Amino acid sequence: MRGIAPRFFQTTAFRLSLLYVALFGISMIAVLGSIYIATVNNMIRIADETVERELDDLLLEYKRGGTRQLQKTIESRLRGDQLGGWVYLLADSAYRPVLGNMPSWPAQATKTGRWLRFTLARRKDQYTMRALSVSLSNGQLLLVGMDIRPAEKFTDTMIKAALWGLALTLLLGIGGGYLMSRNMLRRIDVLNKGAERIMRGNLSLRMPLVGSGDEFDRLATTLNSMLNEIERLIASIRGVTTNLAHDMRSPLTRIKSRLEIALTGQGDADKLRGEISYAISESDQLLATFNALLSIAEAEGGSARANMKHVDVWEVAQDVTDLYQPIAEDRGLEMELVGGAGAVITGHRQLLLQALLNLVDNAIKYTKSGKIQIAVTRENNGVSLSVSDTGSGIPADQRAKVLEQFVRLDPARTTRGNGLGLSLVAAIARLHEAEMILNHSSLPAADTGLEVKIYFPKGTG
Incomplete structure (x- = not known):
């Protein structure tokens, strides 16, 4: 319908749809953000626990067989790590590597017992490592870490999926709001055009009903009831005007005639008094009619409530x-x-x-x-x-x-x-x-x- 498209964004329905979409989007961001933070924290916790268990196993081997047993275990671990997902480094007190698959001690690992996060270039790829280091009783340093790129890739995928889902939700919400606004405008335009035709004087017209029983049908029904009452009142006013003119003409004519007779002064005093008395009686009847009309107006106006x-x-x-x-x-x-x-x-x-x-x-x-x-x-x-x-x-x-x-x-x-x-x-x-x-x-x-x-x-x- 012409003119609907430029006006759809001004409708209450579209604004409510946008508000709903905005609130839903904010809620969705909050929920997905909470899920993301909880997932990342949980994956880091799992990675930390895995590294801690591996480090505890190596320390247990060190306690059992000293440095030699520790080195054998590290070598065994390196041979078994075909994918390169783990890093092991045994260094002396000066941070010089003794054994492991790292070329040097990480610069940020100057203190042991703290979690590290660093990037390691290996096999033409960049590994994101999460590691923990400890000091051994012989003065050497031991660092164990694992690649957490799979966890990061998972979280990145989850973020992208959430953003796509949010974008799709916003598009669907805006599209739904647009369609709903068009439908509402179409129904409202029907009511407006009906009202315009009625305002041009055709009081017999009524608002169309779709038959769905929705709020527009209920509004149209209410308007039709109001129009019925207005039409009844207008017809009543027209009838009152016609009947009032008819009923007033005869007594006013009689009053005028009697007063004209009295004005001539012809006849005795009793006759003149009779003419004037008759005119007064007719006037009282007219006043009674007007008082009754005023009483009806008071009752129908509702002010007496x-x-x-x-x-x-x-x-x-x-x-x-x-x-x-x-x-x-x-x-x-x-x-x-x-x-x-x-x-x-x-x-x-x-x-x-x-x-x-x-x-x-x-x-x-x-x-x-x-x-x-x-x-x-x-x-x-x-x-x-x-x-x-x-x-x-x-x-x-x-x-x-x-x-x-x-x-x-x-x-x-x-x-x-x-x-x-x-x-x-x-x-x-x-x-x-x-x-x-x-x-x-x-x-x-x-x-x-x-x-x-x-x-x-x-x-x-």
């Missing part, structure tokens, strides 16, 4: 029952509260109170006769709040739609209201991460009616 605390839903239900029971009785309706205290959740008390007020107000408005029940129960480690009535109910195919803003089942708008009651309750439920369910009324002998249930799964108490 900062004021959440433990709330007993039973106490909220009692307050609403005390407020609306006289109103229900005046309309010939029976209202009851069932459940019990201790139904505690983490929530916003004022918004919960407003949601329940809306539900009960709707129930009273659309119930001509019968009963209204408020129920608070603990259910599956959560809390359930429901309002049931025996009113006209809502058809099953309309229950999801009535949760949208400005949606009313009365197209002619003959019943006072703004179509925001249930949408406000739904927004408050979402704020509390609760589930709002609309069903047929569960009250006994209820042929019609509605039950609105809000289930709070995170109840505490």
Whole structure:
């Protein structure tokens, strides 16, 4: 893909790959270095022990038969050393050679009992010798050493193999990082292009999924969920704008008409007061609509979460029952509260109170006769709040739609209201991460009616 190659080294994946390769390389160098040092030390120790044993054998021969026996043993050793891997030198006190296969005493061996390392030219080759010298009781000096070139060649081979292995590891790591970065860039470019198309206004598009279930698929799924919510909110805003313009036009027209009549001054004072009173009533209805919109915005914005605390839903239900029971009785309706205290959740008390007020107000408005029940129960480690009535109910195919803003089942708008009651309750439920369910009324002998249930799964108490 064009443009990927120059950018691959800027990706997090490639940088992480380089970091991993660097750390692995450092670790490998440390491990191989430790192995090398341990191997070299072990080989030197073995060489030293071999030389010491050979020197002890010669000293034992010297003790048994003196200088003559020592010389015979050295001569025997020289005849048996066909490869020239050993050096033997018997010298006098002035370091002049007496017997051996070295032309002279090593210059650095001025003191006996110390390990020596020197190079010896022999058979057109250079031998690396490790030797030890001692002083004999007769004043002579004895030096014994062995060729350690095989050990050095082994260590050199090991170093070369380690370096080749390290180089191969670095190349594979860099190559793997490059390939992984290309793959990540390819997937990211797909997401970027999808986002660009969406930003140009096509909100129906979604991020493609490969189906691998990897982090990119999970990211795409999350983005798609976010886009679904954004599309829903934008559609809601468009619907709100249209419905708001429609619902505001009629009352504003009526207000303007009534105020114009009042402005003419025609008619008696009671008539003028009636016109102004009607305009005020319409204005109150408009204010109620705007207040409901502000409440929905507060609930959907999430800022109210900062004021959440433990709330007993039973106490909220009692307050609403005390407020609306006289109103229900005046309309010939029976209202009851069932459940019990201790139904505690983490929530916003004022918004919960407003949601329940809306539900009960709707129930009273659309119930001509019968009963209204408020129920608070603990259910599956959560809390359930429901309002049931025996009113006209809502058809099953309309229950999801009535949760949208400005949606009313009365197209002619003959019943006072703004179509925001249930949408406000739904927004408050979402704020509390609760589930709002609309069903047929569960009250006994209820042929019609509605039950609105809000289930709070995170109840505490």
